[in-house]
Amino acid sequence: MPELPEVEVLRRDLERDITGRHIKTVEVETPRSVRRHKNKKEFIGRLEGKKVVGVDRRGKYLLCRLDGGEVLVIHLGMSGQLRRAKTAREAKMKHTHVIIGFQQGGQLRFIDPRTFGEMFVAETDAIDKIKELSHLGIDPYDHPISWDEFGALVVSRKAKLKPLLMDQKFIAGIGNMYSDEILWGAGLRWDRTSDSLQAQEIRRLYRSLIEVLQEAVKFRGSTLSDGQYVDLFGQPGEYQTYHNAYDREGKPCPRCRQPLVRERVASRSTYFCASCQV
DNA sequence: CGCGTCGCCTGTGGGC
DNA sequence: TGCCCACAGGCGACGC
Numbered sequence: 001m002p003e004l005p006e007v008e009v010l011r012r013d014l015e016r017d018i019t020g021r022h023i024k025t026v027e028v029e030t031p032r033s034v035r036r037h038k039n040k041k042e043f044i045g046r047l048e049g050k051k052v053v054g055v056d057r058r059g060k061y062l063l064c065r066l067d068g069g070e071v072l073v074i075h076l077g078m079s080g081q082l083r084r085a086k087t088a089r090e091a092k093m094k095h096t097h098v099i100i101g102f103q104q105g106g107q108l109r110f111i112d113p114r115t116f117g118e119m120f121v122a123e124t125d126a127i128d129k130i131k132e133l134s135h136l137g138i139d140p141y142d143h144p145i146s147w148d149e150f151g152a153l154v155v156s157r158k159a160k161l162k163p164l165l166m167d168q169k170f171i172a173g174i175g176n177m178y179s180d181e182i183l184w185g186a187g188l189r190w191d192r193t194s195d196s197l198q199a200q201e202i203r204r205l206y207r208s209l210i211e212v213l214q215e216a217v218k219f220r221g222s223t224l225s226d227g228q229y230v231d232l233f234g235q236p237g238e239y240q241t242y243h244n245a246y247d248r249e250g251k252p253c254p255r256c257r258q259p260l261v262r263e264r265v266a267s268r269s270t271y272f273c274a275s276c277q278v
Numbered sequence: 279c280g281c282g283t284c285g286c287c288t289g290t291g292g293g294c
Numbered sequence: 295t296g297c298c299c300a301c302a303g304g305c306g307a308c309g310c
Contacts (some may be wrong), residue, residue: 002304003304006303032287076304077305078304078305079287079288113288114287114304115286115288116287159281163282177303224303226289226302228302229303246303266281266283267284268302
């Protein structure tokens with residue numbers, strides 16, 4: 001579910017909220033959520049007693065840096081949530097899989113109905129050395145590159161634009177929803193091939209990419225009708241009210257008023273304007 | 279190697 | 295009202 005903007009909002013919330021806190025207790029109710037570890041004991045043992053010294057993000061991965069050089073890596077998958085609880089007595093939501101309790105009081109809870117998300121502790125604080133993350137491409141939000149560098153990357157690959165934008169090895173953090181919004185903003189069809197783009201189209205694509213991600217973070221992410229994404233304190237985002245294409249089949253294109261269409265691409269819904277995206 | 283499809287899961291909403 | 299199917303913000307393992 002959450003893509004780069006939602007994960008970045010959570011990172012900021014976490015950075016303010018859990019940095020400096022000491023982990024006192026860890027409860028794992030669903031071993032599947034820590035499946036990279038041999039068993040939940042090992043996961044718990046590597047967390048208890050550690051202090052959180054900062055929170056980073058790489059693509060859709062959250063990295064809670066711990067003293068002693070290890071990192072708690074969190075990926076939310078399709079349906080994961082992180083929620084702050086003031087006390088242990090606070091009612092537990094269904095599908096709460098991991099609870100981290102802090103010495104100073106309060107808890108961080110990991111909730112995930114579909115269980116595609118996961119948590120694991122990795123060896124080093126040099127994130128490039130975490131093998132699970134080493135394949136990730138550039139993070140366009142944290143480390144914007146020049147548009148001509150971007151252009152060189154784009155034309156070096158021969159792929160359709162939507163699968164390319166969603167390829168985490170190429171750019172980290174973009175998923176199904178934001179790829180549609182970015183392509184709408186650039187006025188480009190999802191199936192244009194990357195090596196067919198003119199210089200001006202590359203520039204439009206990169207500008208749209210940066211603008212969509214920045215605006216989405218500014219409005220604290222997208223909360224769709226299912227209400228699945230909320231921030232650390234349970235508050236929904238606002239960016240969905242600025243969506244131009246995603247989940248808007250049949251509605252008029254905000255640019256040219258033609259009805260937006262939906263197609264299935266690699267078994268994912270893709271929304272675009274067949275008239276003004278070329 | 280690059281690509282598309284499938285499986286992993288649970289919940290929900292629409293059609294009948 | 296209830297049942298069933300399609301579908302949902304991701305990712306990695308396959309097979310061609």
